[in-house]
Amino acid sequence: MDERSVTLLQKYFVISVYVILLASGIGLLIAYVMGIKSIETSLLILCLFGIFIVLGLGTVVVKRL
Secondary structure: OOHHHHHHHHHHHHHHHHHHHHHHHHHHHHHHHHOOOOOOHHHHHHHHHHHHHHHHHHHHHHHHO
């Protein structure tokens, strides 16, 4: 790995963290406005698993560039 690969990975992770935080915040605000007071933990685990898969695939793609 050279400096370009490290820089690409850093940029990818910074952007993905901000996107995940923004999307989570918007999703929670929408759920609050809709009146949802309880969320099943299995749904949260499934969403978190999906986020990890997307981040992992993105890391593989960025690492190969």
